Amino acid sequence: MRNRLTTYVHPNGELQRYQIVEAFNWNHARFVTAGFDPRSVTEIARLYRINIVPKLQQSIGLPVFFHVPPDIPLPFPVADEHEVYHDRNVAASIHLNRLAREHHIRWEGSLKADAKEIEAFLSALQNRNLLEAVVQGTNPIRFIALNEKLGFLSSHKSTCIVDTHFFLMDPTDLDSPYCVLGTPHGLALKDGVILNPPLNHRPCLLVDEHGTVSIDVVELTDLSVEIDGTKYRHGDNAVFHFRPEERFTPKTEGTDLIITEDKVVSVRKGGGSTIPMAGFILSVPASLDVADPKVVYHGLEHYAFGIQVGPPMMKDGRIITTLECPFYNAAVDEVPYPSTVYPLPFETARAARIALGNNKEGEPVLIWAEGAPKLSYTPAQDSCGASLLELAQFCEREQFQSIVNLDGGGSAQIILEGKRSLQIADRYASTNLEAERPVPYGLSIV
Incomplete structure (x- = not known):
């Protein structure tokens, strides 16, 4: 496995730093989750408090983030004559939001419920740091469950680990009562076993049993x-x-x-x-x-690896200079689908980026384009972040062959031998130190 850092200098003097990890083995790459970490509740609440609630205060209400672990019993039924819930957090979200709509749960400096068993349940979650309200919002209360996979890549022991999938995050991503924040979407495939199904008609990076890499569309049907x-x-x-x-x-x-x-x-x-x-x-x-x-x-057993996240950057050595796959556009699409706030303009919107594919020798390659610090940016000193077009152009300069864009923004990171060579874009306001974002999936290379 080779690791290198390189800096591209734009004509106006701005810098873009990249980390490239290559020459690993597809057989040694596997999808992992750190498992649910209670700190995820605090971090998601912080992100909403800083980035989302101020912009959507009228529509989002007062969000309450929570996760129900297996050892805390639910105070409401998981079945009725019409429906049986097989996911505790989905069941909790549906019941709690119904009680909030009916004003049986209220915010009075803290969460108050008419039923003692509901109030005890909420208190049990809060005492375990599994519930947090963003109180700068306004009524109505909106309970938002967190996915059981949501944790921190830095807690996972691996030679190399990188974030992979988009996941439900923004309020506009939570359009159904069955939506849980942090749920990954898009194909995840390892050794013929599909961990997550393909969705939204986006292309997949596929590796067959001989190690041949291709970009193809695989449909759920x-x-x-x-x-x-x-x-x-x-x-x-x-x-x-x-x-x-x-x-x-x-x-x-x-x-x-x-x-x-x-x-x-x-x-x-x-x-x-x-x-x-x-x-x-x-x-x-x-x-x-x-x-x-x-x-x-069943249906993809002949593939050793597969992933479906964002748009392709390169296909068979050819640069992709436009968004060649569907993403939600509110001006055109009647039905929302994730990610509802992605993409920003392909040519100009800069952010931290992660990409995966193969190099000119046919070896696997990972790319991290470092993003600009979220709180402050000094031109010619900090990385400026890369637009999708700029990432594609970098891949073309490097003569990479087939590359897909993975998760990015504040989630983007590569941890190699327990260390980050570049910096996360998300920062804590009080210290300007890196703020690691919880994610559901990582790609571990051992």
Whole structure:
């Protein structure tokens, strides 16, 4: 594994620093999660307090971030005559938001609930640092659950680790009651096993069993989905509903299986479900119960590795100079789909960037374009950040072959041998020190 740092100087004197890690083995790359870290609640609340609530105060209300661990019992049912919840945080979010809408939960300097068991539940979460309200917001209260994978890459022991996927983050990403902040979206595939399904018609970086790298579009409808030993195929014994084609499933006499990542989060009778932003709904015409919520995907077993996140930068040695794949555009698209605030202008919007693919020798390569510090920027001293076009142009200068853009912004980082060679763009206001953002997935290379 080789590691190098390089600096590109723009004609106006601005600097852009890059870290390139290459010549590792695709067989040694695997998707990992650090597991839920309670500090994620505090960090997400801080990001909302600084960046989001001031801009969206009228529409977002008073956000309350929380995560329910397995050892804290839920004070409400997980099933009724119409729906069975298989995800505790989805169930908690739906019930808590209903109680808030009905004014059975209020903000009175702290969270107050009419029912003692609900107030005790909220207190138990708060005492474990698993709940935090952003009180600069205004009513109504909005409870926002955090994904169980949300943690910090720096806590994971690995030779090299890098953030990978976009994940639900902005309020506009949380468009369905089945949305949980921090849920990754896009294909994650290792040794033929699909950890996360392909969504939103974006291209995937694929590596076959011989190590050949390609960029291709893989659709959810190309796959079969196995639940409780039964395989379902779109248009055969089931219908797959997903964004951007649809926002709701039709009313039916059958059953909706609401799916995110590799699990059924809810089973709803009668249809009329809001499709999750980072998932899809599998509808069957009959009444159906689910014993095991585990979802197994079939159809990509001949690939050793696959990832689907952002747009391609290079394809077969050819630079990509425009956004060659769909992203949500509020002026054009009727149905929102993640990421709803991405992309910014391809040519001009600069940020920290992460990219993955292969170099001119065909070896795997990782790229980190360091972003400008969020609180202050000194030209010709700090990295200015790279637009997607500038990242593509850098990849062309380096003669890289097939490259896709991964997660970026404040999440962008490469940790090699326990250290960062470049700096994270997010900073703490009081100290200007780096503020690591929690993420659901990392790509670990050992």
